Amino acid sequence: MGKGVCVCQSEKFKQLEQIIAEQKGQPGSLIPVMHDAQELFGHLPLEVQAAIAEGLDVPLADVYGVATFYSKFTLQPKGKFQINVCMGTACYVKGSQLILDKLAEMLQISVGETTADGIFSLDATRCIGACGLAPVMTVNNQVYGQLTVESAEKIIQEYLLRARRDINANL
Amino acid sequence: MLTFEKLEQIRQANIELNRQGIRVVVGMATCGLAAGAQxxxxxxxxxxxxxxxxxxxxVPGGCIGACSLEPIVDVYTPGQEKITYVQxxxxKAQKIIEEHLVNSRVVDxxxxxxEFKGQERIALRNCGIINPEDINEYIAQDGYQALAKVLQEMTPEELITEIKKSGLRGRGGAGFPTGTKWSFALSSSGQKYVCCNADEGDPGAYMDRSVLEGDPHSILEAMALAGYxxxxxxxxxxxxxxxPVAVKRLEIAIKQAREAGLLGENILGTxxxxDIELRLGAGAFVCGEETALMTSIEGKRGEPRPRPPFPAVKGLFGRPTILNNVETFANIPPIILKGADWFANIGTERSKGTKVFALVGKVNNIGLIEVPMGTTLRTVIEKIGGGISGGKRFKAAQTGGPSGGCIPAEHIDTPIEYETLIELGSMMGSGGMIVMDEDNCMVDVARFFLEFTVDESCGxxxxxxxxTKRMLELLEKICNNEGEEGDIEVLENLAVTIKAGALCALGQTAPNPVLSTLRYFRHEYDAHIKDKRCPAGICQAFMTYVINQEKCTKCHICAKNCPTxxxxxxxxxxxxxxxxxxIKCGLCITKCPKNAIEKTSKN
Structure with a gap:
């Protein structure tokens, strides 16, 4: 582990302290703090949960309980590009399962997993309310609609090329 | 401080502003953005x-409801009819600017x-018309006038009587009379809360998202009315x-309303x-249930609790609370401004006003529609929806999401009301209407919903x-060509037990998709179990793969790729x-260059 990582992490924990200080004492502040923490760290590892518990003065068990109850909170790191294939009814009846299967096959991961290189994570998501464009998927916050198995595959290929370009540029 | 006179001045000034110049509205709700509106x-x-x-x-606008035609651009010119450009x-935008905006020639x-024939827009009245990020545009459409009227002219009791008289019922699912709900909380004293349920979790329903993205101030105004x-x-x-788009627009709206003095202390000097705060869900369907929702706002695991006590007596933080859904709130300001009698004249005897439906699935005109209660399913699907896509045969419409059921083709002439849908074994729900054709397997649809419920059961x-887990296992068994005689009876037995014994509405209604498909499509279950076939050709286990010898060029690619x-x-x-x-993996189909491999569900 390089030194840079540690500095960056401690910087994040400082920011987390600030988030907690701003919201502590407000009724029901645990979930909003956890949203902000996940935004900051990308996921909620045990250290982060412990910091939240201590900062807000709630038992760690409560933080863990909330983190594991809601599907938006994740204990595992997600990919740089988070693919969410919508499994709402409108998308399902229009074949989103086939798209999900294809992407899983293409990325060689199961649904809910992240690729070994950390570039992609693949999830089935609840209805995102873009039913008029079914079937849809999102990559990070970008929504792609009226998909076919082929077009979905093509979109992910483009992200893959982009990620590779970025890696090469950083070398 | 904002006064009644000042509010009226702002309204007049903005109405005048809209009369001048050309107004270009780009639909920028989630659907529009996904289609490239940015x-x-x-x-x-x-x-x-x-x-x-x-x-x-x-003007960046909300959603007009015609999702398949996005991105949509409306051009308003004073004294002329509105021109709507689609897709x-x-x-195309370059050409519209060149021709229409510069040379005043419409690009035909x-x-x-x-087509809005048969529709009546109350909840969606401002969606796609105003800029949701500008409070003045809402004020120009009589926004906050209902609040001003009530604060000047009505007591809380009179307001509740007016809402009762309108006959408005909750649009979130169960259809409880809104005025009655409010009156329960009136009598208690001390700290009370108003909550808005914008946790629109039913897959296939997105009217609440559309209202939040297209007209967020109407919800703030209605909540202030409820608070009063x-x-x-x-x-x-x-x-x-x-x-995310709805969250952002709500944040902007709350900030603007506070700055304007329409939220906060001493509103309009009265x-x-x-005041209103936003709380974000974190992906738990059960939080749409009222007691679970309030537990979640309190920052805990969103688990429901038994009722009574009902929230109107003991709700958020243990205090009396009323909770209404987004669409219900969106109906409140027009009821105040136009009167309870006007609202009660729309719809039927038992169900008043309009209902927004997300008409999705296998229908030509996909989108959000708002129709008077009592409109028949046939009008919705054939007239407004433009019939089934691809010329296929209509099989069923699914309403009420995972809590609802299917309305089969033989009941297409049923008027849509809370009661008629319940009688048919479905429910209004929040208004998702998923149209299915002959290619949808109803056992698979039931399995899909049970998978959803099992995943979302709070435990x-x-x-x-x-x-629900046991029910899902049985359905998976049937879909996997392992169904046995007696499975249907076990399913029915479980359904009755779960309905009677579950703690909250999620559990109590979870068996509905199974009961409803069993009621109308039992023959499909029988086909899976007894005839060993899936009539719609959806369930993989019943498929046989064959090579069409006429198309096959004997290239051998399929054989090389076959894993077994x-x-x-x-x-x-x-x-x-x-x-x-x-093993029916389907790999050969994707590899064959001549599409010579076919799936068939016949024995």
């Missing part, structure tokens, strides 16, 4: 600036005909984190105070946690599939 908006913005078209006002691309080839009615000074909107009560060596034949010789070895 690029179109950017082109308009750049060109209007570059060409110094000072008389043109560019606009950046290139890009104009779309949006019951004597609450604090409101919470619980909105799904899956709706001494009435009311607190055993009937839901264990019972089930394709027999040498290159340049006849190939066939050994069904005993075939």
């Amino acid at each position: 690029l179109v908006y950017d082109v308009f913005q750049q060109e209007i600036k570059k060409r110094a078209l000072t008389e043109v006002k560019l 606009v691309t950046p290139q 080839e890009y104009v779309g005909k949006l 009615a019951i004597g609450a000074n604090q409101g919470y909107i619980y909105v799904r984190a899956e709706y 001494g009435f105070s009311f 607190k009560c055993p009937p839901c946690r264990i019972g 060596n089930a394709i027999i034949g040498k290159p340049k010789e006849k190939h066939y599939i050994d069904t005993n070895l075939c």
